[in-house]
Amino acid sequence: MKKEIIIKSIMASVLFVLLIWLLAAAVDLRSVQKLNLRTTCIASRDIPPRTCITEEDLLEIKIPGDYLLDYTVTDKKEILGKYTDIQGKIPAGSAFYKDMLVKAEDLPDYPSAQLRDGQSAYTMETDLAKLGGVVVPGQRVDIYASFTAREGTTISGCIIENARIIAVKDHKGIDLDDPSSSGTPYLVILAVDQKDLPILTAADTAGTIRLFSSSRTYDSGSEAALVENTDVLSYIRELTQREESVHPDEM
16 A cells, blocks of 8 residues: 555656646747747957958857847858958947948959959950950959061060959949949959069050960969060060160159
């Protein structure tokens, strides 16, 4: 008899604990449903202006959905790789909002930001006739120059190899991938070595220059290099020396 009472008491205790656990779980589930908890990202540290956002900058948390504004960006994929707005920082603990995030190509100084040490941005006007094929940002191109000498002979050849295109714009200065662009290339911005600017400027001023896809079209390790020991380069150097002798005070 006592054994049955003990067994019943144990079972009643177990059932009571189970009931309490179920009630607690139900309350917790109801609370979660009522709060509508959603996963979002917040800044794990103060992120300065014009900074590319990486995994280290993000912390995933769950917060009530009612606390999230319509313009809150919750998807990590839509945050990573974006830049903070150029006018302000994102403080630690802050959520990310659409107006805080900027695509790299939308930064005002994006072309210059792609230059490497010792490089300058060279902007040249172009047209479809001067383009030896389609050109897009990131592509490597060879720059060819052509001149008509005094004797009427033509001097031409490659002057710079593997120049990196950092932007292509239409006649209004709008990037070609912008929906408001005309889609017709007019300005091509190239990353070239600073010391080669006089050569490129002389070629563009006194002759005709054209761009052709390089053999290293998308080789991230190659950068613009002057093609030495060619007739066309010798001719350009003669032109620059002649110009310096005519206008010595401007040099």
